[in-house]
Amino acid sequence: MDYFVLQATNGAIIGVIYALIAVGVTIIFSILKIVNFAHGDLYMLGGYTAYYAITFLGAPPLGALALSMAALFLFGALVERLLLTPLYSERTERKDEYGLLVTFGLAFFLRNTALIVFGPFPLRPRSFVPGVAHLGSLTVTWDRIFAGALGVALIIGLLYFMHRTLWGQALDAVSQSRESAAIVGINPRLFNSLAFAVGAALAAAAGALIAPVYSLAPDMGVLPNIQAYVVVILGGMGSVVGSIVAGILLGEAEGLFTAFFPDPTRALAYTNAFGVLVLMAVLLVRPTGLFGRRHVRME
Amino acid sequence: MGLAGVVVLVTLGVMLGPLQALLGAAEPIKLGWVGPLSPPGGYADGQLMKDAAMLATDEINAKGGVLGRRLEVSYQDTRGLPEEGTAAAERLISQEHVVAIMGEFHSSVFLAEMEVAHKNGIPIVAVDVWANKITAMGYPEVFRVAPCQALIATQWGNWIAAAGFKNVAVLYEKTDGGQSARDVLLPILRAHGIRYDVVGADLNQTDFTAQIERFKTHTPPYDLFVTIFSEAGLYPLVQQSYSAGFAPTKHTGLTNSGGPATTPTFWKNVGEAGKYLLTEVPGLPRAKWNAITTAFVANFKKRFNSPPTPQAIESYDAEYILADAIKRAGTTDPKALIAALEKTNIVLGRGRYTFATDHTPDWHYHQFVDAPVHLIQYDTVGQPPDGAPVVWPRNLATVSYVYNRPPR
Numbered sequence: 001m002d003y004f005v006l007q008a009t010n011g012a013i014i015g016v017i018y019a020l021i022a023v024g025v026t027i028i029f030s031i032l033k034i035v036n037f038a039h040g041d042l043y044m045l046g047g048y049t050a051y052y053a054i055t056f057l058g059a060p061p062l063g064a065l066a067l068s069m070a071a072l073f074l075f076g077a078l079v080e081r082l083l084l085t086p087l088y089s090e091r092t093e094r095k096d097e098y099g100l101l102v103t104f105g106l107a108f109f110l111r112n113t114a115l116i117v118f119g120p121f122p123l124r125p126r127s128f129v130p131g132v133a134h135l136g137s138l139t140v141t142w143d144r145i146f147a148g149a150l151g152v153a154l155i156i157g158l159l160y161f162m163h164r165t166l167w168g169q170a171l172d173a174v175s176q177s178r179e180s181a182a183i184v185g186i187n188p189r190l191f192n193s194l195a196f197a198v199g200a201a202l203a204a205a206a207g208a209l210i211a212p213v214y215s216l217a218p219d220m221g222v223l224p225n226i227q228a229y230v231v232v233i234l235g236g237m238g239s240v241v242g243s244i245v246a247g248i249l250l251g252e253a254e255g256l257f258t259a260f261f262p263d264p265t266r267a268l269a270y271t272n273a274f275g276v277l278v279l280m281a282v283l284l285v286r287p288t289g290l291f292g293r294r295h296v297r298m299e
Numbered sequence: 300m301g302l303a304g305v306v307v308l309v310t311l312g313v314m315l316g317p318l319q320a321l322l323g324a325a326e327p328i329k330l331g332w333v334g335p336l337s338p339p340g341g342y343a344d345g346q347l348m349k350d351a352a353m354l355a356t357d358e359i360n361a362k363g364g365v366l367g368r369r370l371e372v373s374y375q376d377t378r379g380l381p382e383e384g385t386a387a388a389e390r391l392i393s394q395e396h397v398v399a400i401m402g403e404f405h406s407s408v409f410l411a412e413m414e415v416a417h418k419n420g421i422p423i424v425a426v427d428v429w430a431n432k433i434t435a436m437g438y439p440e441v442f443r444v445a446p447c448q449a450l451i452a453t454q455w456g457n458w459i460a461a462a463g464f465k466n467v468a469v470l471y472e473k474t475d476g477g478q479s480a481r482d483v484l485l486p487i488l489r490a491h492g493i494r495y496d497v498v499g500a501d502l503n504q505t506d507f508t509a510q511i512e513r514f515k516t517h518t519p520p521y522d523l524f525v526t527i528f529s530e531a532g533l534y535p536l537v538q539q540s541y542s543a544g545f546a547p548t549k550h551t552g553l554t555n556s557g558g559p560a561t562t563p564t565f566w567k568n569v570g571e572a573g574k575y576l577l578t579e580v581p582g583l584p585r586a587k588w589n590a591i592t593t594a595f596v597a598n599f600k601k602r603f604n605s606p607p608t609p610q611a612i613e614s615y616d617a618e619y620i621l622a623d624a625i626k627r628a629g630t631t632d633p634k635a636l637i638a639a640l641e642k643t644n645i646v647l648g649r650g651r652y653t654f655a656t657d658h659t660p661d662w663h664y665h666q667f668v669d670a671p672v673h674l675i676q677y678d679t680v681g682q683p684p685d686g687a688p689v690v691w692p693r694n695l696a697t698v699s700y701v702y703n704r705p706p707r
Contacts, residue, residue: 003516007509007512010508010509010512011509014506111337115337120342120345121343121562121564122343122531122564123564123567124568124569124570132544139542139543139544213535213538213539214505214506215505215531215534215535215538215568217531218338218342219338220505222338222339222503223505255508255509258509258510258513259509259512259513264498265496265497265499266499267498267510267513268470268498268499268500268504269473269499269500269501
C-alpha cells in the first residue's frame, strides 16, 4: 500500500506540471484557435529565466519564479503582436497552416538561440526547498512537493481568474465567439495578446518549478510539448478543466504504469507509449476528449 | 574559327594543366568533421569535440599544414540523427570533396555515416562511438580511436566482480551504444554468477523516480545500480536515485558509463549525489599524461575557458592521426590514405596509436586496441575527473581499494 501511495503521489505531482503546461496550450488554442508548437520552448525559457534571476540577480527561488512568469508574460504578448496578428486578417487565407508554421519556426528559433545564448551544458538552479521529506513511509523531495503544491495553487488561481473575474469571463467569451464578444464591446485583439501571454506565463511557471528536479537544457521542452498535446487532446481541445484533469490523469497513468507493469524490464521504456494508448482509448469512446467541445476552428 | 583560333585554344589547353597543378598545390586539404551540435543530439559533448578539432586544425596550420597545404575542416551538425549523418557524409564527400571524415558521438549516427564513406571509399575515423559493430563490420575505410564496448564494458564487468557485487540493476539507454554495452556486460556478469535485472530507457527520459522506487522494492535488494547513459538525462537520474535513498548508499553503489559524469557541469547538476559515483575515462590517467596531453589540456582551457572532456582529446588526436597519415602517404588519394592509416604508429594525447588489422575478434579490425580506459570513483564533491581516485584496472589504480563504500 505504501508503495502504491508513493508512486501515486509522485505521479500526481508530475501530473500537476503536465496540467500547468497543457492549460497554457488550451488557453492559447481556445482564443487564437492555433496549436502553439513553441509552447515547450516557452517552458524552457521560463526555466532559464528563473535560473539566471537566481544566479545573476540573487533573487530567491520564489521571486525568480514570479520574475520568470512576468518576463514570459511580456514575451508572450510581444510574440503574439509581432508574429500572430496575420491570423486576424481577412487576407490570410490558410490561418490554421499559418499558425502551425509560425509557431513551429518559433520553436526552432528559440531552441537554437537558447543553445547559443545559454550554452550546451545542462544547468540546475538552486532548490526551492532543499532536502527530502519523510512523510511516514513516503520519501519525496521537497522540490517535488513544492512544485506540486505551487502548481495546484497556480491552477486554482487560473480557474478563479477564468470564472470569477471580468477579464477571465471576457476571455471565455472570446473563446466561444470572437464576433459576438466584439459586439458586446470586448476587444478581441487585446484578449488574443492576453491569452498568449497567460499561456506563456503558465509554461514559464512549469519550467521554473521543475528545473531543480530535471535540470535545464535547451531541448528540455521537446518531450513536455508532446505530452502537453496528449493532455490537451485527452482533456478536450479548448477545455481548461479538461486539461487539468487529463494532466493529472496522464501523470498518474505513467507513474503507476512504470510501477506496476508486469514486466519490470520494459515498464520504463513503454511509459510514454502507454500515455498515448490511454489517449487513443479515450478518443475511441469520446472523440472530442473528456471535456471537449465540437467544431473549434479559427473564425 | 580559323587556324589562329585553334592554335590559341590548344595553347591555352596545354597551359591549363600545369596551371591547375600550380593552383592545386596551394589548395587546402579538406577534412570533414561530423558530430551533434544541436538537439536532439548530445550537443554538449559535440561542441567540446568540435572545439578540440578546431584547436588541432589551428596548431597543424601554424606549423605549416600538411604537405605544404593548409588543413581546412568542414564541420557538419548531425544532430544525433542517422539520417542527418547520412546527409552530412554525402555532402562532405560529393560537394565539399573532403579527403577524409572524422568525428561523431552517437554510434547509430556513425553507422549511417560509415555506409556513405564505405560506398565512396573515403576513410572515416570514429572519434567517440563505442558500439562494437562499427569496426566489426570490417569496412576498410573505418578506423576508431575510441575504445569500443568490448574494451569498456569488459573493464566494468571485471570491476563489478572484483568489487564483490552480487545483485545488479542495469539501466541502459536504448541506442546502438547502450545496447552494445549491455550485450558485452551481461555475459560477463553471468560468467561471474552475478544476478542482474536490465531496464531500457529512452535517451530523452528525465523522470526516473517511478522506476527507482520500483528498484527499491526488489528482493533481494540490489547492491549496485549500473547506468549506461550518455546524455544529460544522467543528471536527473543521479539526483533522483540519491534523493530516493537508492544509490549511492552504503547498501547500493552507483556507476555511469557514457561520459556525462566527466563533463564540466556534472557537479553543478548533481551536487552531493555524485559523490561515490564511478565512471570510466577513455583516456590516460593523470599519472600517465605525456607532454602532448598536458599541453592540450592547458591550451584547451586557455582558449575555451573550460576543461576538456576525454571525448575532446579523442577528437584532437583523430585530426592529428589523419594529418600524420596524409603526410606519410604523401598524397590525399583515399586508398593510399587507408594504407597509411593502417600503419599508424604515433604518440599523441592518449598514448601510442596503432590500428589492428586482424579480424579476431571481429571488432578488432582498424580498432585502436590499446585505447586507454580506466575507472574512477569520485570521493569529493566538485572533483575533476583527472583528480579522482583511479580504482581500475589495478595496474593503474591510485588507491588500495577497489570500491569506496559510502558511509551512509
